[in-house]
Amino acid sequence: MDFGSILSAALSSALGPQAIVFALAAIGLNIHFGYTGLLNFGQAGFMAVGAYGLAVTVVTYDQSFWLGVVVALVAPVVLALVLGVPTLRLRADYLAIATIATAEILRLVFGAVETREVFGGSNGLTGFAKTFQDLNPYSGPLDLGIIRFRPDDLWSLTVGWILVALGCLFVWLLMRSPWGRVLRSIREDEDAVRSLGKNVFAYKMQALILGGVFGGLAGLFFAVKQASVVPSDYSTNITFYAYTALLIGGAARVLGPVVGAMIFWFLMAGIGAFFSQATAGSDPLIPTWAMSDIQASLVRLILVGLGLMLLMIYRPQGIFGDRKELAIDAR
């Protein structure tokens, strides 16, 4: 058992591109759910339109990378408008149903045989990230002893964490303002806000768009860092991983989604590495009758799920939340 390599795997995941993708997606969900109380179960859809916005513009329509980035940020705005106009006037649960369905529809359309010409079918699209890779200023890897990042990863990390930091700064600026106060009030009771002369629908729409753009940014970053888009990457469990990250960190806290995403990937990678080591070799630590190496990769999901349950029981407010605040009856 090599605990050094387990720690290394866990840390490089916690600081790596995966964590950035989920931090960005969870920042968006934090705006939706944490601050405004909008139950968006379709963040994967916002990520998908961001990723495909770039890939389709560059690969299918042969336009520049930067136009692709613009499309990737406009697409979630359009998606938010299309989703929000019919559903935001209705009760919160309808938004949840509509968003989860929309995310699935988008994934199936992007992967369909009929739309292969545009979206590349189930193999997706590749070859759109060259502009980004060419900008890489690093020539050597970063070696921190226990973890090591290749130059291209290092470049993704630099851009990614800067995006996360700017995103957090922006959310912090917004949420301390009267605008943020209206959002939090809508989460508490939208009729009360309406009775005080605020256009609740417009604010909910703004929140849906802003959080959706963060989702699009997550998808964009995801596409760029692995230089490909594949429809199966945007399945519903992505949304729920992002929710998990948000709840670990604490909803309605600026840094909650970021720290939550790091902890989530630290545990996922760390537990995964531990079990793959414990079941590997000819004389594994865990005997093969108890667990095979194929089962090992799934056990981490079980344990992370168990951990989430324990968290909800013993620390429902997450890392940054305030238990007293959570204990207040919502009405």
Next chain:
Amino acid sequence: MPADTTPTTDPLAGVANTPGVKKPDAILVGSSITRQFGGLKAVDVEHVEIQRGVITALIGPNGAGKTTLFNLLTGFDAPDTGEWSFNGQSLQKVPAYKVARRGMVRTFQLTKVLSRLTVIENMRLGATGQRGERFWSAPFRALWSGQEDSITERADELLARFKLDAKREDFAGSLSGGQRKLLEMARSLMVDPELIMLDEPMAGVNPALKQSLLGHVKSLRDEGRTVLFVEHDMDMVRDISDWVIVMAQGKIVAEGTPDQVMSDQAVIDAYLGAHHDTDITELDETELEQATEAELDQEA
């Protein structure tokens, strides 16, 4: 109407006590407002006018349609037919938030405080026309901090007036029922409404706080606002209202000054109960028991 019982300054002097009567200076006028829920006609108001600058009470038994009428007038629900106007401007198809901006603010029967916001944040939310509530100016504190300071100053004055200043930094969700009512009233004043509509301001308020709430409602009129409130507490209605409108089964069945309405035998019997005028402790208990027993015997 005899002049000796009514002060000459009373704006409602000389107004007949018939349902749907015209008022000399009406702030809110509604005609043929109906709202149907399935087979039930919850509201069916032929004509109603609310006099400016006085306290009008809206009373009636449960299910009379008082709250539904509130919802219709404030844009929280849409009527099937009817037209209504505020300050001469039609409010038909005007959304609730615009109704509030025009100066007609309502509170709720089940108090709606924003639980996980502090009391002072609840108050600040009430102010209208905030620059910091616009998305593009929100990130830049310099653009709105001056306005925020003046809003906070106004909020603090109101909190002091409603004796909530000690609770300033507490979560609104930690307040008692009566304090929530006070906060909701104070918050609606942040909008600076001309007409304030209170839906059962006394429900769930302890008797000690009731007196101070009564004083606050009166002070709203004294500073020139119009008050319309729904209430079951007859002491309150008699104490503070200048005019009473009685609803039953969706219709307005009587109108008048509190004394007129409360001496209207039909209103008394149908909506207030035969013993409405007597304190329950003054009634002879044995007499009551006998009466009840006699009733029971009759039924059996």
